Amino acid sequence: MNGINQEDTRRTVERIARESYGRLVAYLSVHTHDLASAEDALSEALVSALNHWPQDGVPQNPEAWLMTAARRSLIDVIRHQRVVQASEPTVKLLKEDCVETVTGTQFPEERLKLLFVCAHPAIDPGMHTPLMLQTVLGLDAARIAHAFLIAPKTMGQRLFRAKTKIRSGGIPFEIPEEHDLPERLDAVLEAIYAAFGIGWDDMVGADQRGRNLAEEALWLARVLLQLMPGEPEVQGLLALMLHCEARRPARRAPDGRYIPLSEQDPEQWSLPLLEEAERHIAEAFKQGRAGRFQLEAAVQSVHAGRARSGRTDWAAIALFYGRLIHISGALGTRVGYAAAVAEANGPEAGFAALELIDQCDVSDYQPYWAVRAHLLHRLGKTRDAADAYDRAIGLAEDPAVRTFLLQKRG
């Protein structure tokens, strides 16, 4: 085979793998609850595709081809496990489905169940996002480990433990009942947002991995919206992330300097992303079930309004943050509220709101110290401001943010 064809095939397999990975893993594991075996079977199928397709050509329905290949290797694995009684019905089921796929029938979409499994309350919340990134998107443990600041070996072990728990812990592969749904959905949304947050914080210089992780999070949110059309919180999350993503090009000067939101040039914000975000948030709010992600998106939407009006409506932002505090008292919300109040009603009012936050919670929370330093500076308390700036500088991870704060500190 010539090199170009090989290369074409590799790209085709990569594209299909990205499109189909989660769908295939979800379907292959829905009966067995065995994510690790499903992933192994799929990766064998992908290797097999790389070997066969350059010669035989890419099949008409590549996803069905991969499914059939993966299922065969999965049946082998189950047979080898010799848990005959338990697995015989599964094998029968897999075989029956096999026939259907060959005749061209679409296999059912099971990714939603998989997302709920990954964010199940019985699994360590810290592992919800890594599990999703691996089982739905096919990211390898080493890449996930980088993003989460965990040693690759440790991440591999934690993923393995989580999957063992899913397999043997009786975690159901199903869409939660209506009364459980809001809470369970919230865990799924949190996990997707965590992936985005990591990608967002991490956009340091030439390192591309952060940017990619944010894209993966957007992809997950789009998949989720496709699976739960019209769910306002899903639309809220997507709108929130699109708003942040739209500003990405404006966050750095050409020389790599950090530019805070208030000093960003709205001309550099991505208009298509902003418009998409606005569309989602408008649709979501129409349903009259405002939740955390819709409100956070609304805050970002007000910021985006500066592109049209040239000014920021801080009173509106403070209002949305005020409503957010009632839903969740998260540290970020309370700090955001204080910052908005300071802009709307002056630094004294903002500082008073900041003082309501318990000092024990903020010892290593960087944004609190950055806002505190800024407000003390505006209040003319130079020495206290310098102390707070030091804390913010010391807790900063991004060298560009550190440099920015060092200059502010003077």
Add this chain to the structure above:
Amino acid sequence: MQFALMIYHTPEEFDMRKGDYSDPHLGAWRAYYKALVEAGVYVGADALEVPETGTTVRLREGKRRVQDGPYADTKEQLAGFIILELPSVDAALEWAARCPGASLGAVEVRPLAKEALRQGFTG
């Protein structure tokens, strides 16, 4: 649980230490130290002189071998260490990522040996 953060500098970073008190590089280190102390995780720390000032001693077959310079001939060299009291390695890695030394050189995080082993050393 105690962890050592071992800070490895590039030659450029060793040079940057020559700045005066207003140097932003030193400012970042001062701020980091302050954040560690205020967060209540700081146990101890110190900085080392440049690697060229090191001398390495070995005793082989009863003979003294003395070598100019540091133990390992690598580009990045040990520049100092910080001991922190933290609940987990995850927290230690968070603090390592915030360390100004992580953005140019490298920071190795390693748990201190178990109490029993340390007492075996110190009696």
